[in-house]
Amino acid sequence: MVKRIYFFTGFPGFLATRMIARLAEEEPESEFELLVHESAIPEAERVVQRLRGNKRTKRFRIHAGDITKTNLKLEKAVSEQLKETVTHVFHLAAIYDLAVHDRIAQSVNVTGTRNVNLWVLECKSIERYVYFSTAYVSGDRKGTIYENELALGQDFKNHYEKTKHDAEVLVQYMRDRIPTTIIRPGIVLGDSKTGETAKFDGPYFMMRYLDKFSRMPIPYVGKGEALINLVPVDYIVEATVYLSRHPVGEDKVYHLTDPNPYQAREAFRLIAQALTGKAPSFTMPHSTVRIMLSFPPLRKWVKVEKETLDYFRLEAVYDCTEAQRDLEPAGIKCPDFADYIPAAVEYYRLHRNDPAKLIEVV
Template sequence: MVLVSSPRVLLTGFPGFLGSALLERLLDRGDGPIACLVQPRYRELAERRAAEIADGDGEIHLYEGDITEPGLGLGDTELGSVTELYHLAAVYDLAVDADLAEAVNVRGTEHVLDVAEDLDVDRFQYVSTCYVSGRYDGIFTEAHLDEGQQFNNHYERTKFEAEQLVQQRMAEGLPTTIYRPAIVVGDSETGETAKYDGPYYILRLVLAQPAVCSVLTTLPGSADSELNVVPRDFVVDAIAALSRREETVDEVYQLCDPTPLSVPAFVDAVADAIGHRVLSPPVPKPLTKRMMRTLAGRGWPAEPATVDYFDHPTRYACPNTRRALTDTDIECPPVESYMDTLVDFLRENPDVRAEAMR
């Protein structure tokens, strides 16, 4: 790939699901050339995606490295021209073990922050998650972070700790914008996704059963719990719009559905889209997790870690985001409006991987 000029933007998380879409959007608006930090094991995939996005015109520079290493493992690579850094790389896996989550999500973010300060960037753009909330009991907004909450898993805990680090550097003067997506699923127009996790376990479990009667257990209290799902295109559109504004520096934006479905209503939407009759008998949480482990051990599309989100006590609000996007046509579509699209993509692409990329 010919390097025609020095990169102005450094992006982590390519060739991941969100990173690939955001890279394309940034190039479309003229932010190139863009340097992408790529793990060696994803080099071939990154080259293919870069060629698809930029058509070999030199707008994408691929540098092998790893956020788990000080200096991102870049050695003497010269990035002095970089003035903006987008940090998306993380382990997006509800069942991730503690050591890996700590190394990537916490220490990795610390290393990226150090590089941002060494480069003296004009802007640090950080993708967090709404689920820094843990199991906060109530409405969680952009103004909340450390509320003494408990966490469902190591993913949530380490993303919380990582955002604490980011907010600390922001308070110390690093110009920063923080984005907290809810549960990200495929594109609302095409259904495209890079992995089947989170809510996709619900879709895949229903699809794997007979249409005349599929069974998906429910938990006590699930009727009062929301499943906050957002499509990739909304998340990328919002980040692209907010990241180019000066007034969004030192702000936090939750990219969530302001009117999400309850867990039972989400299951009903899945059943309607798939065309199955779904029965949801109430089963205690410990037994449901045990059943999920058994199903997973027998090769079914089941993940016990998802069960914690069937009685999740937190509701998400996004006043900052709604206010900032009020003069745009960017808004989160209701999940019912694109559930058919997600199901169609799943049916047509059953072999998309389930494991996380970091």
Template sequence: MVSSLASAVLLTGYPSFLARRMAEQILAHEPNTQLYCVVRSKFLPWAQQTRLTLPASQRNRMVLLEGDAASMDMGLSGAEYREVIEKVDKILHFAQYRDVRADPQWAHHTNVQGALEALEMAYAAPRLTHLVCMSSIDVLACSGLARESDPPKSPPFRTFIQESLAHAERIYRRAAHRIPVTILRPSTMIGDSNTGEIDRLDGPYPLFMLLVSSGRDTIPLPLRADHLLHFVPVDFVIRSAHIIANSPWSPGKTFHLVDPAPLSARRVFELVARVAERRSSRGDVPSFVARALVRSPGVESFARSPRAFLDDFSPRARFDATNTEAILQGTGVSCPPFESYVEAIVRYVQGRLHEQREGGVHPMHDPLL
């Protein structure tokens, strides 16, 4: 694994969708960077497969390390651990467990113990200039204006996933005086703004799928249709994260990766309905009816957590993104408006539903995001 390249990055969470996109971004835009990826043993064959899809000039700079980001020394052998800490100048900790159906103990292990291990690795690396950690706006209170400097909220939490992510973020913040750590808080991530591609069809996707697959000409709006929906396309998150990770200005700061002009649930519903050639009715549908609609054939099998999403259909919060706007200024990177990529989202959902009806199995159902 010895490399003479100028820079070395350690990435956790591979081959989850988000980590794969981050790996591709790094390898495509940093030709002098060696990329180490920590991969759990059960995902190693898949990781090896995805590595082979990369151009030779990129995959030759990518090293897959069998381990576990939440285990001691990230589960690496002694030789691997020594090489990594001697060479890495950046760590991107993207290993997270966000499936609400998960075992709470496993989610805590991955999210909280993983945070501790990332910090230990960073502290042991003499060349380290930056530790970038993935969090979520879900750790914040859901009312009023939430600023990037705001700490995670206190209990109670709606889910154990939110609780573990908030716990992890508090750990990062306590370590900021001794480690150059940056926290990323994206809103709900949806598909690529160009292709619509995403791994898990959760969050708002059960409603998107309802519109796409329903035989009804008119679909009633969900309850609380005036609430704001906070989501961003995954390509915006990746491009922003890459810029932030390479900026000397970002250590010690938190960045909200959000849509600066979020749409109401009503407007999102109308846009999706238009592309899907459905009409949305003017009246709201009670939440218990909405849940029943989401259980329609062909929809529930894809929906990981429709009830959780509908029960808290949209927080009333707005999210300040002063740090993000400042660091992205002049880069050409900004969050596109939903109107500009809704068609890509709908077409991708239609393709996934067609694949499901044909009995196909989509490969991207991993629990790490």
């Protein structure tokens, strides 16, 4: 029976936790070394307890550390031992907030990735390095974006995109030295079957917006002709777990995006009907909504970051030919948005007042 030693950053984040749970179920002999920032250790311990269930096992080991520090701030003896045994490194830790300040994004996304890269290069048993990027490293590019493209002189809509681009550039340099798989997800929604998600950010800002206007005529935001690329978390997990272990995934970059994305206007209509029971009935200019959200009091009331609006005007199409081709033998496909959005909306409806899931808008 296969035994791998997995090293994760980004735990106890939702995506890392889901991935670890999937791997642990499929590989009962494998072990998991979890790098956790000191501030997140209490939550990490709770999540590990859930992963263990009723079993008395030491498969899941938490290590206090910090990707922004040299040697990941691991104790020297611990670090040296891990470098001898770890076979797979999953680097998911990052700042994903679209409104993040440059200094913080640089520290975590760029410096953090540089430090993880340096650590991985010293791992003697490494079989695969899996780095989580984003489809939006494409910045303001228009037209078809291919999986083998990265730095083509684009500008960026926010510090999140810029720093994730710069971090991926660093990882790209690793590809001829370490077996590497780069994952570029689209905008991630909750589980396609249960709707479960950890935070109501990203596309959930649309639902928070609708909450404020549900008792009055609902406006579309601009023409909404852009294709908005939404993908459920279970597709990301299933695809990544497969590609990270299969030889076909070595030295590849994958767009884990929807091959048949909906226009933003149609996606918004489906969400509005599922959440409020009615469709939008008129169009408010994009510029008007952006001006409104430029005022902090109004932005806090609506609970929507103004940076979210940029993705309603994105003139990019994310080609995912490589991902589709390599996932086809495993029968892994991205579900259709219209089929799973009712589950996402229902989960939001049940948990929208849960403070642990709300993202503060400033």
